[in-house]
Amino acid sequence: MSDNASGDAIVDTADRLHSAAIHLLRRVARHDAQSGLSSARLSALSVIVYGGPVTIGELARAEQVTLPTISRLAQGMERDGLVEREGDDADRRVVHLRATERGKCILRDARSRRVHDLADLLAVLPAEDRATLQRAAEILDGLSLG
Amino acid sequence: MSDNASGDAIVDTADRLHSAAIHLLRRVARHDAQSGLSSARLSALSVIVYGGPVTIGELARAEQVTLPTISRLAQGMERDGLVEREGDDADRRVVHLRATERGKCILRDARSRRVHDLADLLAVLPAEDRATLQRAAEILDGLSLG
DNA sequence: TGTTTGTAGTTAGCTTGGCTAAGTACAGTA
DNA sequence: TACTGTACTTAGCCAAGCTAACTACAAACA
Numbered sequence: 001m002s003d004n005a006s007g008d009a010i011v012d013t014a015d016r017l018h019s020a021a022i023h024l025l026r027r028v029a030r031h032d033a034q035s036g037l038s039s040a041r042l043s044a045l046s047v048i049v050y051g052g053p054v055t056i057g058e059l060a061r062a063e064q065v066t067l068p069t070i071s072r073l074a075q076g077m078e079r080d081g082l083v084e085r086e087g088d089d090a091d092r093r094v095v096h097l098r099a100t101e102r103g104k105c106i107l108r109d110a111r112s113r114r115v116h117d118l119a120d121l122l123a124v125l126p127a128e129d130r131a132t133l134q135r136a137a138e139i140l141d142g143l144s145l146g
Numbered sequence: 147m148s149d150n151a152s153g154d155a156i157v158d159t160a161d162r163l164h165s166a167a168i169h170l171l172r173r174v175a176r177h178d179a180q181s182g183l184s185s186a187r188l189s190a191l192s193v194i195v196y197g198g199p200v201t202i203g204e205l206a207r208a209e210q211v212t213l214p215t216i217s218r219l220a221q222g223m224e225r226d227g228l229v230e231r232e233g234d235d236a237d238r239r240v241v242h243l244r245a246t247e248r249g250k251c252i253l254r255d256a257r258s259r260r261v262h263d264l265a266d267l268l269a270v271l272p273a274e275d276r277a278t279l280q281r282a283a284e285i286l287d288g289l290s291l292g
Numbered sequence: 293t294g295t296t297t298g299t300a301g302t303t304a305g306c307t308t309g310g311c312t313a314a315g316t317a318c319a320g321t322a
Numbered sequence: 323t324a325c326t327g328t329a330c331t332t333a334g335c336c337a338a339g340c341t342a343a344c345t346a347c348a349a350a351c352a
Contacts, residue, residue, distance in 0.1 A: 009276075011265045013276060014268055016287060017264065018174065019287070021170045022189065028164055043168050057328090065309085068331075073309075091328090092317080093328070114160060115157045115161075118163070119157070132282050133163060133282050134155070135278050135282075137159060137162030137163045137166045138162065139271065139278060140166035184337065184338080186337075186339090211340090212339080214303080216301095217300095218302090218337095221302090237299095240301085297349085298350095299348075299349095301347100303343085304343085306339105307338100310335105310337080315333095316329100316330085317328100317331100318327105318329080319328075321325080
């Protein structure tokens with residue numbers, strides 16, 4: 001249990017996760033493109049739909065990108081009718097983003113598409129392995145990879 | 147364990163894995179920018195270094211992108227001294243790409259940095275969580291996501 | 293032989309989505 | 323009132339994805 005042994009194990013895990021993330025993302029990106037939602041939009045819209053209305057700043061923090069990036073992403077999604085803007089009565093600098101019905105619908109559609117692809121892969125795994133993946137995703141979510 | 151319950155669990159897992167992969171790669175990509183090797187370059191250079199010299203077309207297929215994308219990527223990497231071009235005697239349309247010593251060196255460096263950056267994040271987790279991630283990475287590896 | 297068809301790669305031009313720097317508008321406070 | 327901080331936008335740069343159209347060459351064949 002030296003620092004070295006422990007460190008090497010972590011590095012190995014990191015290496016594998018890195019590789020797995022690249023492959024997984026490439027895989028689903030193909031299907032996401034068909035739904036008309038880019039990877040960035042899909043991720044952001046998920047936050048809005050499942051987490052309720054959020055401000056630009058909250059979304060930027062959730063997505064681990066800068067404010068201008070979210071600002072422009074929000075403009076595009078508003079233009080395409082996926083989200084709506086709403087001012088804040090208490091603080092007029094703040095912008096709240098809320099998913100439109102169309103946005104929710106399209107997200108559900110994209111999500112479903114993604115699942116049909118990934119589920120085919122995950123379905124061959126024993127339930128125990130699927131549980132491990134579920135838990136791993138939760139752990140990574142909790143890491144706030146910023 | 148109805149189809150529904152099982153399906154929903156898979157949906158949730160797929161969704162979380164997707165989100166985690168996006169955030170993880172965004173995180174390491176940002177880190178790479180500091181070391182001068184973008185995510186795309188790192189991946190392509192890995193193919194060249196560990197797989198030996200490849201043609202533009204082979205690299206495009208390996209990276210699952212179009213020829214123009216690789217063509218421009220190769221131009222940039224050649225300009226920066228990471229790879230060298232070489233013609234093919236038998237077929238003069240073909241271009242072979244080979245990593246330079248500098249390219250190999252920079253790849254090893256960037257890859258190590260990228261992985262160690264990730265490892266630093268994982269280090270704060272309890273050993274049990276790290277084991278879960280390790281196991282999850284192995285499971286994903288076995289899925290052949292390519 | 294010459295022509296046609298196919299293939300490898302490049303060029304041009306568009307789009308998205310990262311970034312920083314600088315600006316606007318407002319809130320909070322001394 | 324003036325100053326400082328905060329929330330967001332605008333402007334502009336860059337990388338990396340794409341399609342369409344081009345060049346150069348290879349291969350097949352009438």
